[in-house]
Each structure stands twice: as structure tokens, then as C-alpha cells.
Amino acid sequence: MYLGLDVGGTHTDAVLVNEKGVAASVKVVTDRDNLLNSVNAAIEELLARAGAVEITRINLSTTLSTNAIIEGKTEEVGTLVSAGPGIDAARFEIGRNFHIIDGSVDHRGTEIKGPDRRQVEKAIEDCRKSGIKVFAVAAKFSTRNPSHENLLKDLLGQNADFVTPGHRLSGQLNFPRRITTAYFNSAVWRIFNGFADAVEKGLGSFGKTAQVNILKADGGTMPLAMAKQVPVESILSGPAASVMGIVALCDIREDSVILDIGGTTTDIAVFADGAPLIEPEGISLEGRPTLVRALKTKSIGLGGDSLLGVKGGAVTVGPERKGPPMADGGSEPALLDAFNVAGKTEYRDRAASERGIASLAGKAGMGTAEFAAAALRCAIDTIQKEIGLLIEEINEKPVYTVHEMLEGKTVTPRALYVMGGPAGAFADMLSEAFSLPVAVPDNYAVANAIGAALARTTIEIELFADTERRKLVIPGIDVNTSCEREYSLVQARQDAVAYLMDHFKTLGVDSREGEAEIVEASSFNMVGGFYTTGKNIRVKCQIKPGVLFKLNGGGKS
Numbered sequence: 001m002y003l004g005l006d007v008g009g010t011h012t013d014a015v016l017v018n019e020k021g022v023a024a025s026v027k028v029v030t031d032r033d034n035l036l037n038s039v040n041a042a043i044e045e046l047l048a049r050a051g052a053v054e055i056t057r058i059n060l061s062t063t064l065s066t067n068a069i070i071e072g073k074t075e076e077v078g079t080l081v082s083a084g085p086g087i088d089a090a091r092f093e094i095g096r097n098f099h100i101i102d103g104s105v106d107h108r109g110t111e112i113k114g115p116d117r118r119q120v121e122k123a124i125e126d127c128r129k130s131g132i133k134v135f136a137v138a139a140k141f142s143t144r145n146p147s148h149e150n151l152l153k154d155l156l157g158q159n160a161d162f163v164t165p166g167h168r169l170s171g172q173l174n175f176p177r178r179i180t181t182a183y184f185n186s187a188v189w190r191i192f193n194g195f196a197d198a199v200e201k202g203l204g205s206f207g208k209t210a211q212v213n214i215l216k217a218d219g220g221t222m223p224l225a226m227a228k229q230v231p232v233e234s235i236l237s238g239p240a241a242s243v244m245g246i247v248a249l250c251d252i253r254e255d256s257v258i259l260d261i262g263g264t265t266t267d268i269a270v271f272a273d274g275a276p277l278i279e280p281e282g283i284s285l286e287g288r289p290t291l292v293r294a295l296k297t298k299s300i301g302l303g304g305d306s307l308l309g310v311k312g313g314a315v316t317v318g319p320e321r322k323g324p325p326m327a328d329g330g331s332e333p334a335l336l337d338a339f340n341v342a343g344k345t346e347y348r349d350r351a352a353s354e355r356g357i358a359s360l361a362g363k364a365g366m367g368t369a370e371f372a373a374a375a376l377r378c379a380i381d382t383i384q385k386e387i388g389l390l391i392e393e394i395n396e397k398p399v400y401t402v403h404e405m406l407e408g409k410t411v412t413p414r415a416l417y418v419m420g421g422p423a424g425a426f427a428d429m430l431s432e433a434f435s436l437p438v439a440v441p442d443n444y445a446v447a448n449a450i451g452a453a454l455a456r457t458t459i460e461i462e463l464f465a466d467t468e469r470r471k472l473v474i475p476g477i478d479v480n481t482s483c484e485r486e487y488s489l490v491q492a493r494q495d496a497v498a499y500l501m502d503h504f505k506t507l508g509v510d511s512r513e514g515e516a517e518i519v520e521a522s523s524f525n526m527v528g529g530f531y532t533t534g535k536n537i538r539v540k541c542q543i544k545p546g547v548l549f550k551l552n553g554g555g556k557s
Contacts, residue, residue, distance in 0.1 A: 001053045002548070003210070004453025005042060006061040006241045006446075007035055010263025010305055010321075011421070013449035014042035016050050021551055024050040025446045027421070029324075035064060036198040043206060055208055060224075061215040061241040061452040064195050065188040065234045069285055074187035075134055078127035080156075081179060082115055082139040082148045092176045094183045094288065097132055099123035101152070108466055108536075109144030109473070120155050128159055134189055136182035138166035140175045143475040144464060162189045167475040169230065170282075170291040171462025171540070177282055181290040185232035192231035196224055211508060213457065217294030218278060219244050219402065219545035220458025223507050232292055236283065238448070239267040239297035243276050245451030246417050248547045249441035254414040257387055259430075260448060261420040263305040264321050266383060268298045268390055272411050275401035276545075277394065293460070295402075295545075296394065300386050304336040304422040308357075308375050310364045315374040317382065326356040333357050335379055336422065341372035344425045380426075380433050387413075402545050415439060419447035442551075454549065457509045460519075460542040463496040468526055468534025477503050489523040489537055496541035504543070516541055 001023060006013045012030045016023040026045045031037040039060070047053075068074050078097040083089035084104020101123065103115035127135070135156055139148035142165070149165040156163055164185040166178040196214075203212065213221035215237040227234060242260035246252065246269075253274040260267040270277050277296035282289060301319020309316045317335055325334035327348045333356030339345040340353035347353075354368065361371035391411055399409040416430055416438045423444045431438040443450060465472045465483050472483040472495075479499060497516045520540040525532045 001050075001055050002453040003043075003046070003055050003058045004061075004449040004451070005039060005059070006238065006448040006452050007038055007063060008238060008262050008448070009063060009067075009265060010303065012038040012042045013446045014046045015443075015446050015449040015453055016046060016053060016055070017450055017453050017551070019549055022443050022446075022450065023053070025443065025449070027446065035062065035195060036202060039199060040202045043203070043208075047206065055210045058203065058208065058210050058212045059215060059221050059452045059455060060199065060212060061237040061448065062195070062234060063238050065192055065231055066236060066238070068188050068191050069184065069235070073191070074184075075190050076130070076132055077183050077186045078123070078130075078132040078135040079179065079183055080120065080123055080135065080137045080152050082152070083175070084112065084140055087140065087175065089179075092179050094180060097127050097130055099126070103139070103148055105139060105141045105145045105148060107141055107144065108469065109141060109471065110469075111145065111147060115148055115151055117155075120152060124156060124159055133161040134186040135160045135163045136166070136179070136186045137163060138175070138179045138182050141173070142167040142178070143171050143173055143462070144466075144473065146473075146475060146478075146480070162186060164189070168478070169232070169476070171464070171475045172281070172291055174281070174289075174291065177289050177291045180285070180288045181232060181282070181292060184235075184285055184290065185230060188231050192234065193228050196228055200224065215241050215244075215452050215455055216458065217283065217292055218458060219276065219295050219455060220543075221455050222457060222459075223509065226507060232290070235285065235292055236294050236297065239269065239299060240295050241448040241451040241455070242267050242419065243269045243295050243297065243451065244455045244545070244547055245419060245447035245449075246441070247276070248450055248454045248549075248551055249443065249447055250417055250439060251550070252415075252417065255411050256415045256417055257391075257413045259383065259416065259418045259420070259423075259426075261303060261418065261422050261426060263303045263324075263421065264301070265299045266302045266420075268300070268383075268387060270296060270390065270394060270411060270413070272399050272401050272406055272409055275403050278400050278402050280400045280405075298386065298390050300382065302335070302379060302382055303420075304334065304339075305330075306335045306379075308333045308335065308338060308360060310360065313364070315364065315371060315378050317375055317378045326352040333360055335375060338372040338375035339422065339425045341368060342376055344376075345422075376429060380429050383430070384433050417441065419444045421445050450551070451547070454547040456543070456546050456548055457504070457507070458543050458545050459500060459504060460540065461496065461500050461503070463492055463499070463537075463539045463541070465492055465537040466534065467537070474499055485534060487535070487537070489521060489535075489539070492523075492537045492539045493518055493521055493541075496539040500541050500543065516543055
């Protein structure tokens with residue numbers, strides 16, 4: 001059995017699933033002040049329903065890192081940057097403890113000047129006085145030669161509880177993105193590790209020793225031990241779980257829009273020719289581009305618990321949430337109450353929904369049914385507008401799916417797939433608004449937890465070889481070795497696959513979970529005088545996102 005957990009803003013969903021289908025599922029209210037309580041409560045109830053079962057793997061999706069950044073609850077980070085000539089590192093300053101260190105490495109990885117030790121010592125002392133205990137270190141061209149970042153990390157020594165070296169995050173050369181990614185990785189490190197340690201302890205109390213994985217933003221998973229070092233990868237794991245859930249439950253072959261309508265937010269994703277779209281270079285956090293590869297998604301503040309209101313005589317829905325709807329014991333009417341009044345749902349205390357909507361309707365000079373209908377129209381209009389903006393944004397740039405770049409592709413949705421608790425209530429209205437078929441898959445209320453449970457482990461590496469210098473490096477997994485002058489692109493492709501699969505095994509992941517594929521491969525001659533002096537070789541290799549297997553059920557239109 002595979003256990004999937006999705007810790008959402010309103011509910012925590014948990015499922016037990018195997019090739020035969022969903023054996024058990026639960027939905028509990030998320031304790032935002034203590035997410036571990038939510039995880040433990042979901043697991044306890046799930047195991048009580050399922051009985052004695054053997055769990056071979058546990059996959060967890062959490063909003064913890066995302067929320068910490070959004071809510072400004074991250075830790076102060078000391079950032080030490082070595083840029084060298086040709087770029088003003090001050091342009092990419094982030095945080096209140098940003099220090100530029102003299103020193104440089106050239107584009108081939110040759111050290112031109114070592115880091116200025118006196119500047120490093122002063123930066124460390126300044127950070128110590130400010131109480132800084134977590135750090136990010138980034139040097140230009142560290143993917144070609146990580147010695148400066150490694151030295152800065154060593155010099156920090158016992159002054160640091162944790163250090164993120166930028167070269168460990170990605171093989172991409174984008175220096176500004178690497179600074180930002182390293183910063184955010186350290187900023188969420190302590191809060192994520194506290195949660196991860198508690199999860200391991202909690203699972204141990206249930207007697208569960210299966211490997212625990214965390215869902216990444218790209219729709220794949222990584223072992224919890226690895227996630228503790230790169231928690232920034234867990235950003236947007238919630239929307240990624242939604243996408244993987246639809247992949248597991250539905251056979252999508254055309255351009256489509258996926259909606260995961262929860263209590264707090266609605267996550268929107270887009271498929272092109274049946275495949276999820278991805279941000280190939282990385283997402284932005286607080287307006288700053290990072291190296292975190294992620295599925296192309298968009299979250300909007302609209303869900304079943306979204307607060308209803310009146311502004312300028314018009315009915316409003318969200319983005320604010322003030323607890324559950326009145327039908328569920330809340331103190332103020334929410335969108336789900338409007339669904340109850342409109343007769344589209346029969347959720348719990350419909351009389352409470354009537355009272356709440358009637359009170360708002362009276363203030364707006366409207367009838368109760370009229371107000372409820374206006375609230376539903378507002379919700380649908382908001383979703384329709386946001387989908388339109390997302391499609392427009394996608395079609396302005398090259399379209400990348402998890403498989404490939406689609407040359408000259410224009411995305412034109414032919415269907416909508418809807419999941420999440422209120423999905424059934426929305427289906428008919430969405431179909432009418434978009435004039436498209438709408439599919440609601442089986443187990444739609446816990447589809448995100450299914451996606452988490454069945455997501456494959458994914459890894460991406462980049463191999464760089466300079467045959468003139470006889471150097472071969474793979475930054476993400478700390479490979480730094482030699483190669484022959486005759487080293488070829490064919491050999492590099494073979495070595496990239498071999499290194500990737502070996503690393504896969506060291507993580508304790510069954511190599512049958514994924515097949516390595518070459519994403520990019522290039523070789524350029526380097527010339528000195530009138531002669532070729534060597535080759536510059538680059539190979540990117542990955543195990544792409546996907547699900548272990550699909551479940552039967554398709555979608556109910």
C-alpha cells in the first residue's frame with residue numbers, strides 16, 4: 001500500500017492506495033498552528049479505517065515552506081556572495097545580511113582570485129552580532145568549480161547551524177537565480193526540518209517505518225532526508241499534488257485546464273497535448289526568479305470557505321477566509337453557504353447557511369436566492385478570468401511540458417477537469433460558462449492525496465566536461481573528477497545516465513520507479529590559435545515526473 005498525505009490550508013487529506021484502487025481515505029480539518037497534529041490525526045483515522053495493512057511508501061505534500069515565505073515567518077539568513085568582475089552582485093541583494101566577497105572564477109571553472117579572507121571574517125562577525133545562524137553562499141560559475149562556495153562554507157564552521165551552497169541546488173549557470181534560491185532554502189530550513197523531524201517521530205509512534213518522501217514543485221518526490229537539505233524544493237508541492245492526482249485518475253490527451261477547488265484556494269494548471277506544463281528555468285518567489293523547477297500552476301484566493309461580502313453594491317467572494325462556512329459551524333457566510341442556498345449542495349446545516357446569506361442579502365437590498373446566485377456567478381467569473389489570464393501568459397512564450405518543448409504551440413483548452421471538495425457543485429456551472437466538457441474524476445475530493453501517493457521520485461543532474469582541462473563535474477551531486485582529452489559527447493551521455501542512476505540507488509529508491517532520459521546535450525570545440533584545444537561538453541539528464549501507475553475511473557462528465 002502507498003500512503004499519500006496532502007496538508008492543505010483547510011483540510012488534510014490522506015489515502016491508502018494500490019493498483020486495485022483507493023483502499024481508504026479521510027479528510028480532517030488542518031490545524032494551521034500545528035500541522036503535525038493534522039498529519040497524525042489523518043494517519044490515525046486512516047489506519048483505523050483500513051485495519052492492518054503493509055505500507056511500503058509514504059508521500060507527503062505540505063504547504064509549510066510556501067506559507068512561511070508568504071506569511072513572512074522565515075528565518076534571517078546571512079548571504080555571502082563572490083561574483084568577480086563583469087557583474088554587480090549588489091543588484092541581487094536579498095535580506096538584511098548580504099555580504100559581497102572579492103574573488104572570482106572564470107566561465108571554465110579556473111580560479112582567478114581566491115576569496116578575500118578578511119572580508120569573509122568581517123561578514124561572519126557581522127552576522128554573528130546579528131544572531132544569524134543560517135547562511136547561503138553563492139559564487140559565480142560555482143557549477144563549473146565549487147571551490148569558493150565550499151571554502152566559504154568551511155570558514156563559517158561552527159558559526160552556522162546550516163549553510164546552503166548554491167552549486168548543490170542546480171547545475172544551471174544563472175548566478176542571480178542561484179543567489180535567491182540558496183537564500184530561500186536556508187530561510188525555510190529550520191521550520192521545515194522541525195516539521196520533518198516531528199513527522200518521522202509521529203510515524204514511528206504508529207509503528208510505520210516505510211520510507212517517507214516529500215512532494216516537490218515539479219510533481220516528483222524526494223526522500224525526506226534529502227528534503228531536509230533542500231526544503232526549497234517543497235515550495236508549491238500542494239498544486240503539484242493536484243496535477244499528479246489528475247494524471248493518476250484521468251486519461252488526458254488534449255489541451256485541458258485542471259482546477260483543484262479547495263476550502264481556501266483554487267489551484268489552476270494547464271495541460272498541452274495531454275501533458276502538464278512546467279516552468280523550465282524556475283519559479284519566482286516574492287518576485288525574485290529562482291532555480292526551483294515547478295509545474296506551471298496558479299493559485300487564487302477562492303474556495304468553499306471564501307468569505308462573502310458586498311462592495312459598491314456588488315457581491316464579492318474571497319480572497320479572505322474567516323474559518324469554515326456557517327453550515328459547518330462558522331460565524332460568517334462563505335461560498336459553500338451560497339451553494340447550499342442555491343440548492344446545488346446539501347452540506348450539513350443548510351438552515352445556518354440560509355440565515356447567514358439572508359443577513360448579507362438584506363444589507364445589499366437583495367433577496368436570499370438572488371444573493372446566493374450572484375455569489376456563485378462571481379466565483380465562476382473569477383475563475384474564468386484567471387484561467388484566461390493564465391492561458392494568455394502561457395501563449396506569449398514557448399510552451400514546455402514535462403516531456404519536451406512544443407515548437408510553435410498555442411494552447412487552446414478543449415476540456416476542464418475539476419477536483420477538490422466542492423468540485424461536484426461547480427461542474428455544471430463551469431461547463432456552461434466555458435462551453436466545454438467538464439470531467440469530475442472518481443475520488444475527486446481526495447485526488448491531491450492520491451497524486452501525492454503515486455508521484456514518482458524525480459532527479460535532474462547536469463554534467464559538464466572540459467576536455468582541455470580534463471575536468472568533469474556534476475554540481476548537484478558533488479561529482480568533481482577527471483576525464484580524458486578524447487572524452488566524447490557519447491561517453492558523456494552514458495556517464496550522465498550512470499551517475500544519475502547510481503545516485504538514485506544511494507537515496508534508497510527503487511530504480512524501477514523511473515527511467516533516465518537525456519534532456520539536453522551539446523559539445524563545442526574550444527580553439528586556441530589555429531587549433532582545437534579541447535571540447536566543452538554539457539549534458540542534462542533527468543528522471544521525469546509522473547505517477548507509478550494510473551487508477552481506473554477516468555472522469556464522470
